[in-house]
Amino acid sequence: MGVQDRRHGTGGRDQQHGTDGRAEGTRSDRVSATRTRILDAAERLFAEHGVHAVSNRAVAEAAGQGNNTVVGYHFGTKADLVRALIRRYSAAMDTRRERMVAALGPDPGVRDWVDCLVRPAAEHLADLGSPTWYARFGAQVMTDPALREIMVAGSLASPSLTTVLDGLNDCLPALPVEVRLERGDICRQLLVHHFAQRERALADGTPTPRASWADAATGLADAIVGVWTSPVTGRAD
Structure with missing residues (x-):
């Protein structure tokens, strides 16, 4: 009886441990699913209405959560939620960009670096x-001075993006400082808003100038290369 009791006791503990493991796994899955629903809802609402116009309550309701504090519980402040959304896809785009940089030839030019800048997001x-x-979420963030720094800091934390920007800067034509700054600002506007406009058109079912994201990336790269390499005119000496 003693041996039999010990066996049953051991088996009971093993079974309990297995149940605890499954319960912990189930809880982890639930937390992950909740976070995903919150991110999905926040990304959509922020894209459509702007970050500051959307309350945590609205995000929670759109995510199907009855508890209005759930957003703060999982992500903290509104700025923390924005950071989480920026990080959400950064690894995938970094991987694409790293692959493109690795495939560059021995003497890449402006167009090569611009492709590395544009195509990972389009793909x-x-x-x-x-x-x-x-x-559209990115466009909303970049038009907000307080949130723009979060997006910029997140982008500059990417080693592959830093490599691309350094490579591009190294092969740009010589330009006066003020012209270089001006053209950099123009290119940032194109990078942020061109894809946002295409995304909006696709969501609304309206025509787009290009048939695919790959074609849209080609058009955007053409435009950015043109901005950087066009002649400088109309400057007073």
Whole structure:
């Protein structure tokens, strides 16, 4: 009886441990699913209405959560939620960019570096399918002075993006400082808003100038190369 009791006791503990493990796994899955629903809802609402116009309550309701504090519980402040959304796709785009940089020839030019800047985002948006909201979310963030720094800091934390920007800067034509700053600002506007406009058109079912995200990336790269390499005119000496 003693041996039999010990066996039953051991078996009971093993069974309990297994149950605890499954329960812990189930809880982890639930937390992950909740976070994903919150991110999905926040990305869509921020893209459509702007970050500051959307309350945590609205995000929680759109995510199907009855508890209005759930957003703060999982992500902290509104700025923390924005950071989480920026990080959400950064690894995938970094991987694409690293692959493109590794495939560059021995003497890449302006167009090569611009492609590395533009195409990872276009490819990722294409893979997400339609509708997407990330490009419009990014545009909303970049038009807000307080939030722009979060996006910029997140971008500059990417070693592959730093490599691309350094490579591009090294092969740009010589330009006066003020012209270089001006053209950099123009290119940032194109990078942020061109894909956001295409994303909006696809969501609304309206025509787009290019048939695919890959073609849209080609058009955007053409435009950015043109901005950087066009002649400088009309300057007073």
